[in-house]
Amino acid sequence: MENKLVLYNTLTRKKEEFIPYNPPFVGIYVCGPTVYGDPHLGHARPAVTFDLLFRYLKSMGYKVRYVRNITDVGHLEHDADEGEDKIAKKARLEQLEPMEISHYYTERYHDAMKELGVLSPSIEPHASGHIIEQIAMVEQILEKGYAYISNGSVYFDVEKYNKDYHYGRLSGRNLDDTKDNSRALDGQDDKHNPYDFALWKKASPEHIMRWPSPWSDGFPGWHLECSVMSTKYLGEKFDIHGGGMDLMFPHHECEIAQNTAASGHDAARYWIHNNMITINGKKMGKSLGNFITLEELFNGTHELLEQAYSPMTIRFFVLQAQYRSTLDFSNEALQGAEKGFDRLMKAVEALDKIKTSDKSTVEVAELESRCAEAMNDDLNSPVVISILFDWVRTINQLHDGQQTITADDLATLKQTVHKWVFDILGLKNEKQDGNDNLVSPLVNMLLDIRSQAKSEKNWALSDEIRNKLTDIGIRVKDRKDGYDWEIE
Ligand code: ZN
Numbered sequence: 001m002e003n004k005l006v007l008y009n010t011l012t013r014k015k016e017e018f019i020p021y022n023p024p025f026v027g028i029y030v031c032g033p034t035v036y037g038d039p040h041l042g043h044a045r046p047a048v049t050f051d052l053l054f055r056y057l058k059s060m061g062y063k064v065r066y067v068r069n070i071t072d073v074g075h076l077e078h079d080a081d082e083g084e085d086k087i088a089k090k091a092r093l094e095q096l097e098p099m100e101i102s103h104y105y106t107e108r109y110h111d112a113m114k115e116l117g118v119l120s121p122s123i124e125p126h127a128s129g130h131i132i133e134q135i136a137m138v139e140q141i142l143e144k145g146y147a148y149i150s151n152g153s154v155y156f157d158v159e160k161y162n163k164d165y166h167y168g169r170l171s172g173r174n175l176d177d178t179k180d181n182s183r184a185l186d187g188q189d190d191k192h193n194p195y196d197f198a199l200w201k202k203a204s205p206e207h208i209m210r211w212p213s214p215w216s217d218g219f220p221g222w223h224l225e226c227s228v229m230s231t232k233y234l235g236e237k238f239d240i241h242g243g244g245m246d247l248m249f250p251h252h253e254c255e256i257a258q259n260t261a262a263s264g265h266d267a268a269r270y271w272i273h274n275n276m277i278t279i280n281g282k283k284m285g286k287s288l289g290n291f292i293t294l295e296e297l298f299n300g301t302h303e304l305l306e307q308a309y310s311p312m313t314i315r316f317f318v319l320q321a322q323y324r325s326t327l328d329f330s331n332e333a334l335q336g337a338e339k340g341f342d343r344l345m346k347a348v349e350a351l352d353k354i355k356t357s358d359k360s361t362v363e364v365a366e367l368e369s370r371c372a373e374a375m376n377d378d379l380n381s382p383v384v385i386s387i388l389f390d391w392v393r394t395i396n397q398l399h400d401g402q403q404t405i406t407a408d409d410l411a412t413l414k415q416t417v418h419k420w421v422f423d424i425l426g427l428k429n430e431k432q433d434g435n436d437n438l439v440s441p442l443v444n445m446l447l448d449i450r451s452q453a454k455s456e457k458n459w460a461l462s463d464e465i466r467n468k469l470t471d472i473g474i475r476v477k478d479r480k481d482g483y484d485w486e487i488e
Pocket of ligand 1 (some may be wrong): 030031226251392
């Protein structure tokens with residue numbers, strides 16, 4: 001059995017064994033949200049994917065520093081069509097301080113991530129809090145000769161860089177292809193070539209978000225913040241850089257160029273990209289009318305939705321696909337995920353009700369080894385889930401008495417199931433939200449008292465316990481050898 005973690009490295013286009021620079025420490029940087037709007041479905045996939053990686057590396061014993069940034073500085077290039085930074089525009093229209101807007105949406109993002117069971121990163125740096133460091137990197141790149149100043153702005157000299165290094169290594173492009181596809185962007189007049197990108201932009205008079213620099217009052221180019229904040233917190237060489245596939249070009253390609261220009265070498269060793277989410281087979285977009293916020297999903301308020309879907313249904317659905325595969329949202333698929341997730345949670349609850357025996361007819365250790373093997377193969381969460389479902393069947397057989405298990409094996413089984421379902425896949429039983437550890441023991445305790453009462457022929461007490469449990473939504477079924485219960 002292969003027991004080493006293997007990850008697909010976008011940079012080398014192959015699966016590679018994961019070897020950290022400085023074990024047991026692991027550094028991960030992931031491009032976080034741009035905070036000028038509500039968190040939406042597109043945010044769910046990278047968040048859950050890298051949360052899975054973060055959780056898994058921790059479970060393997062690594063000490064992980066996970067850095068995920070907040071983009072709160074406008075990036076003109078990202079919104080070239082409108083020609084105005086999105087945060088600044090909203091601030092101007094609503095008479096708000098730009099920070100009020102980015103703070104509001106950062107909080108909304110945090111709330112949604114918490115619902116999805118996404119752990120908080122170790123550090124969450126804001127671009128606006130790292131202007132000094134960004135200016136320093138621009139100076140470094142200028143010093144190395146890979147940038148030029150033009151009319152108060154600073155641009156990265158792609159052609160010069162491409163002569164010494166290869167621009168396009170990550171996305172598999174050549175500069176010639178890029179030349180053909182470069183379209184006219186705002187401020188192009190200041191650039192030597194259309195494919196050069198801004199490291200620093202001089203702010204126009206109406207631009208609200210601006211900072212002083214040696215070149216002009218302005219703001220950093222979008223790609224710069226990630227080059228700067230990743231290396232500030234993880235070092236000039238770090239282990240993993242992640243993000244959505246849509247960021248591979250130009251964002252990540254430019255990041256690599258900036259870091260290489262500044263330091264002479266790559267910053268990140270493994271580049272991991274999650275594939276995108278489509279809705280009914282189409283790319284999500286505001287103009288297509290299929291742009292669904294996470295709040296709309298959780299409440300079922302978008303017109304494309306037949307019902308509300310709980311955060312754990314969404315998480316489970318995302319985990320049912322390997323992160324490099326496409327993932328298509330439809331009501332049918334989400335309803336399937338909802339049913340599957342419910343079955344899994346019922347099996348986890350049933351674990352607390354299994355009677356032990358003096359011999360096991362099941363091989364408990366194989367659950368751990370098979371799950372680890374699947375995860376080690378480039379985080380194959382759908383295979384992990386299918387293995388867990390093999391065990392859902394076994395757990396139900398143990399519960400029905402068709403198979404038997406010793407107390408020791410049952411303890412191991414519970415521990416293994418909890419580890420994979422809750423700690424690594426990051427799922428939680430929403431019916432027992434917040435009280436996962438208390439509900440089962442409390443109900444079992446009451447039902448044991450009830451069994452005692454029955455054996456003493458105290459029918460009044462026995463009925464009272466049963467009726468009161470029914471009142472709060474717990475259905476009790478009597479069996480030959482005891483009882484069974486479930487939350488309605
Ligand atoms: Zn980034």
